[in-house]
Amino acid sequence: MTRHRGRHRRRGRGRALRAGLTGTALALTAAATLISTSQAAGGDTPGPLTPLTSAAEMGRFQLHESMTRGATLDTLADGMGGAVGVDEVLRSADRPMRNEEDCSGSEQSALPVEPTATRAYCWDTDDATTRQWLPRSVTTSGDATEDGTWGGDRVILAGWTHDDRAAGGPAADEGLARVAFIDASDPDDLRYRWVLLVAPTDGGRDFAPVRSRAGGMVWYQDKLIVTARDGAGHDDALYVFDLDRVLRADVTGDAVGRVGGGWSAARHRYVLPATGSYTPTGGACTAAREDAAPCFASLSLDRTSTPHSLVATEESGSGDDAPARVWRYPFSTAADRTGLLRTDAFGLVDAEEAYATEAAGVRGVLSHRRGDAGRPDWYVGHTSEHLGPHGTLWRQDEDGADAAQCTADGSRACWGRHAESLSYWPQTGELWTLTERTAEGDGGGEPDDDPQRVLYAVPLASVDESME
Template sequence: MTHRGRHRRRRRGRALRATLTGTALALTAAATLISTSQAAGGDNPGGLTPVTAAADSAGLGLHENLTDQRALDSLTRAMGGSVGVHDVLRAADHPMRDQSACDAAETAALPVKPTATRAYCWDNGDATTTQWLPRSVTTSGDAHDDGRWGSDRVILSGWTHDDRRPGAPAAGRGLARVAFIDADDPAHLAYRWVLLVAPSAGGKDFEAVRTRMSGMVWYQDKLIVTARDSLIVFDLRRILKTDVDRDAIGRVKGGYSAHGYQYVLPAIGSYRLTGGPCSTADERTVPCFSALSLDRTSTPDSLVASEWSPPGGTSRPARLWRYAYSTAPGHDGLLATGAHGDVRAIETYETDATGVQGVLSHKRAGAARADWYVDHAPTVGGRHGTLWRQTTSGAKAATCAADETLACWGRHTTSLSYWQQTGELWTLTEGAADEDDGSGTASADGRVLFAVPLESVDDALG
């Protein structure tokens, strides 16, 4: 029995020992079939464990804080009114390359199994910069069940500024931007950058939002992105256009500037974890947010989250949980709250998968419960990851070579998003990995946005 197994057995108590012992014996028997190279894909995490004790999920609670509507209206008026997503897409100035034009490193970052059916690479500057990291993805398939925002098919990709070079200007560190990708023509994708900001000075000014953006979901007219111990909310109906091209962010002489970006998206609120600062110490502490995704197969629709934990070497499980979206009038795209603005987790599990970079929950037709797809990051830079499908009964991953390796998923993938209308699972590779995944790599090689049919993922699992 591994240290991780002993840890979980101690915590859950004597009543579950017989069950866990049987599970451990089954996993031990299965382990004899796993080759040395297969271990590079990550040890089998086994089944999910439901968290039913209220004390164990208390740290997942949120409190909703919405920005004063008057401040938002004031900023909107001062900047000449809002513009629509369609307007941003029509101003797209960065063409994406389809798979045939991707270079060898980018193509090598795609999954070995199953095969990506659509793949795109960024323009040259964004493909090679080490100052910005692609971290998250969501689509108009999340926003609406018809897969469109108005008449447009749209993909959003969140990037964070991460320049730690000596002498690098501090003003740019931690900036967050979103690529608004026009996906109307699958053969010719193009995008425009929008900087994330927050209103200040009662709506007379704005300042930069600085977050690592490891997760992002677009639902109805709201965009929710991760910060370390909170979720930040944006309204896609409030995109604003700057009128001064300077490095400054906010109000300047002659108008408003946004570090060279023409469009900004101001925050309209946040959800802060009520248990205090997050920690990775153990599974009883307040979690640090990692990945987000949308589950349209739950009732009501729900926001799925995972916590960040270091890949490899950890002796504790990581939590996966969900919050219900609101169905109350006037609360479109926001989470369901109690009378005092509190949000509770409605379902929580623990997984022994480490270094979770992406999470997705999806219930297949006729199934009693949802499957959970967990993207396991490699512990060594430049290697492929593993996509596990977990239930309370066990875990499965694709095998992709004669030696039965499980490292079949993309290289340094981050974030998962399911486009229900098309049946596609979207993700992207980070290329330049940082301390979050423990790889220690400093190269931007291998950045690619790709889609795989979820049905193909399930077929690959057998």
Template sequence: MKQRGRHRRRRRGQALRATLAGTALALTAAATLISTSQATGSNSPGGLTALRSSSAAQQLRLHENLTSRDTLDTLSGNMGGNVGVDGVLDDTDHAMRNTADCTAGERAALPVEPTATRAYCWDDADARTGQWQPRSVTTSGDADGSGRWGTRPVILAGWTHRDGQAAAPTRDEGLARIAFVDATDPDALTYRWVLLVAPRSGGKDFTAVHSGLGGMAWYQDKLIVTAAHGEGLLVFDLHRLLRADVDSGAVGRVGDGYSAAGYRYVLPAIGSYDPEGGACTRGRDRAVPCFGSLSLDRTTAPDSLVATEAAGGRSERTRVWRYAFSTAAYRTGLLADAQGHVDAVEAYSTKGTGVSGVLSHRAAGHETRWYAVRPSDSRARHGSLWRQTGHGAEAATCTADQSHACWGLGTGSLSYWQRTGELWTLTDTTAQRVLYAVPLSSVDGSLD
């Protein structure tokens, strides 16, 4: 039965290109009805302004706090040992729908210009739940230059608990889970949920991690995500995925076993990066910024983690910056400076506001380009994708009235898969949730 289902998904996947082409035509026709006054991103964010003062640098400085190896080994030993990424992917229990199986509403969330070349929708329950919201994406294209983790291409999608119902337990608000997506067969993606947790009691127990997951970047064997309320970053080791052996609503030790709120797998944090300047503050240029989105840049030397400030008011400027990854063999996937201090190596401000995703990339023969997603004020309208340098900004124009509302509907963070040249992102609106890829060359072509 499982094999026949896989064959059906392959046949449906063969219609991908034709479906996307038809969708692009339909969306382009619909986009001509959007007026310039309605479209977000009609006003250019302008060029980037470098931040070079010592006070600006101090605001971005982080302190590294790593959990002891003994604590992590104790938890792993108590839970039967590490299963790793392959252990999770060998046990996937959800199937993504190919574009041909997505609803018309889901396809309408795709970008108008440039068009997606690959797009997938979640299974019905995850597509429509009001309790969880997709926020960020990273891939094995970030983790390794080969584009694979072991033998498989993998996509990680971060979701956070956002249940607005008054009867919902407050302890669940902000719970963070990640979909581990096996992308080996591009016509039959499958996934499994993993709950993020933090060790406690010397590794004898764990508790749930609360995070908005606005940003996430997978580099080598480490996964770095934004912490709760943008207060710094959390670090996870992809070798330390563990299996819970008790199926209950509890999180942590239950009797002689471990439970993870009904999830079979957990990923425990191995440390954090906390702002040295104290608590973050939204919307004040001279304050410690709250982290918004994250992405990886493999075109710098060394590779770097790119961050953007969490969205503030529409009148506030937004800061974007980067930290260098360590090149020391014993600090794989960690940020620079073994002394525990992490300084931004580059920082800018932009007039672009409400940024939900940012990516930095330097192509041969060009200066570094920064790509920023700006959602619409209305969740019913497409957002815009701007390319910025120190000299100015460009965005695609996709309507007869010169509107820039061309990007996806309610899109989150960005991730660049260097080996394939694809820019990956996802949309977050209930019943219009799509995971999709657009060639970065197509993005540049639409801007040029």
């Protein structure tokens, strides 16, 4: 570790993140497994990444692409009055976000200790305190386009899932997934509107809810890719949505789909229908076996790889102490496949690289290559299962791992509390994430008066500097 730290100091303290995210497998040595428990606590380092190279290991990440017929999508759009643009959703944003100075003490307590956030926002009061919906993922127009805007707007998308364990909610709402479309063009006045994720049915004559934990989400070009385990009755690993196909519901009701008099979307004005999916070729994913297809937990985009790539980490199999695999898929460069992963002639998608990480309890992952550096840094966010401690943001490569040290006793629990997925905004050099829980936990009971849900940004240069 001494050699690793010195190597980073020689590269310079003010660098941006380098990486080329990879994947991980739980096929670790017995010695590595013995230290995973202490690493989960954010104290001891998780050590270097372990490359996964065998055909059997890499084969577990393979996906098959299935796209919805264009006629089905057009039938649904025509029946609902035609597609509307993201700009309409933003212009109709009806919920304000609170700036950091207006966040409560409990919300501010969820922010990272080191490095500190330079921008932070809290949700509208109802969303900040509800136990029935949980914030899980974030992506931005910085992922989507080269200039970091969509139609001239700076946009943040935040994925939320309906908490099946929460008391008092309708059974039909269990597992629903929705996205907050946040107009971030004015950094002092963020506002958002909810859009429900759905899937076309009956040839486009109806739609059904997409049920997902929404743990990962990436906006690339005109597509939104969302983790969707057990979504809409399938074992799909990922769902694909087209941002040019947002549709407007015209009936305010609890149902989802076509109803008498029009279209209802569980009291949401807008829906985003799935246009395709990616399914593991090895069968349904499982978080309990390292020799099976992994269940997607979190996603991010790496614009520093060639071609650009989708980075993923898996859902842990056994609580807070379980290590994880991380891996990447290349995006297609074909002009007629914008925002889709690269496939072969049979519609198969293969991972380019994969790793095993002993950073247990991983909730977010980021890959970024800095400058002309040959080997990437990987950033994996660990979050504690306990309510009090902050999480840890580890920087790993094949040589070792680093994290900020924020207390005299050497603790590295410096990251946000219950922080989820990670997203890098190249035009501003910011790392974005969001925290999940209310103060009393993430399931069951009445709304909490002491929420800890925050959307925040930290400069990537500060992240690196904190690790020197």
